[in-house]
Amino acid sequence: MSWAFALVLAMIIDAILGEPRWLWSRLTHPAILMGRAVGVFDQQLNAPPARRVKGVLAIVVLAVGAVLVGAAITKLGPIAEILCAAVLLAQRSLVQHVQAVANALRLSTGDGRTAVAMIVSRDCRAMTEAQIARSAIESASENLSDGIVAPAFWFLLAGPAGILFYKAINTADSMIGYRTPQYEKFGWAAARCDDLLNLIPARLTGALIALLGGRLNVWNAIRRDAAQHRSPNAGWPEAAMAQVLGVALAGPRSYDGKMQPLAWVNGEARREIGPDEIDAAIGVLWRVWALLLALVAMYGVLTAI
Numbered sequence: 001m002s003w004a005f006a007l008v009l010a011m012i013i014d015a016i017l018g019e020p021r022w023l024w025s026r027l028t029h030p031a032i033l034m035g036r037a038v039g040v041f042d043q044q045l046n047a048p049p050a051r052r053v054k055g056v057l058a059i060v061v062l063a064v065g066a067v068l069v070g071a072a073i074t075k076l077g078p079i080a081e082i083l084c085a086a087v088l089l090a091q092r093s094l095v096q097h098v099q100a101v102a103n104a105l106r107l108s109t110g111d112g113r114t115a116v117a118m119i120v121s122r123d124c125r126a127m128t129e130a131q132i133a134r135s136a137i138e139s140a141s142e143n144l145s146d147g148i149v150a151p152a153f154w155f156l157l158a159g160p161a162g163i164l165f166y167k168a169i170n171t172a173d174s175m176i177g178y179r180t181p182q183y184e185k186f187g188w189a190a191a192r193c194d195d196l197l198n199l200i201p202a203r204l205t206g207a208l209i210a211l212l213g214g215r216l217n218v219w220n221a222i223r224r225d226a227a228q229h230r231s232p233n234a235g236w237p238e239a240a241m242a243q244v245l246g247v248a249l250a251g252p253r254s255y256d257g258k259m260q261p262l263a264w265v266n267g268e269a270r271r272e273i274g275p276d277e278i279d280a281a282i283g284v285l286w287r288v289w290a291l292l293l294a295l296v297a298m299y300g301v302l303t304a305i
Contacts, residue, residue: 004303006081006082007155010085011292012293013086014091016092017092034172038175045186054186055190058172058190062172063169069160069164070162074159074161088164089148094147098278099282102278102282105132116136119139123257129274130272134248137273140282140284141209141241141249142238144237146198148289150197150198175187199233205288209288210243213240225242226239228263229263248266248269248271249266251263
């Protein structure tokens, strides 16, 4: 079985089952294992001297380990490959987490703050309804790329080794890829590798969102807004989502008690938004998933001819 057809089945399994509690309450999720490995490297190596060199070494070891595990899974056959991809994709779990914010926000702003705090790292205690909705939509947009399109892209290119390599680097970046005194040097390799691995998937995600929303005609605006994002990649799906929904995203927000004057994305659009706009973003998530599924299936057919 080709990796394209394996990916199609994996995407369907993930969309139906997500991350069932009955399974992951008994087993340790691979992402958690990767996180533990990064934590060990952080504890053992993140100290002077030569923090950057040690960070590079940690990423090399992590990446090689992921590729070796992926190669071993490939030897186990198609079922193992499909299950590997299904476990490392995150369509259903992403939708569930974002939908939880919309549902909570319909109850009260306080409930919405509690729900959105589960998926974003910014300060949530004083968020307004619009800020909660923007945070949820931004998280949905960025994780559509990181959690679905990018893993699918790397599985399609290199099978289990590709998706495990990507997830290992992405996990490391989420834990140590920060520009802080503690991680600026040690997490440098993780951040740069993650930027490189997401270079194509992020732009592909933005293009898929814009295409399905009939907004390819404003690609220059999407590119403009994406360039203002702190991340070289996350701005693309976020800017495309803002255009498709007709809302303003990003803007000033607070981290660790300090307000950050971040630029608006599609800043001339509506800023007072709520749970209905979150629901609309979830609809975009599913439409992109369906188009990606169709494209992968078509690729599988064409390469099999």
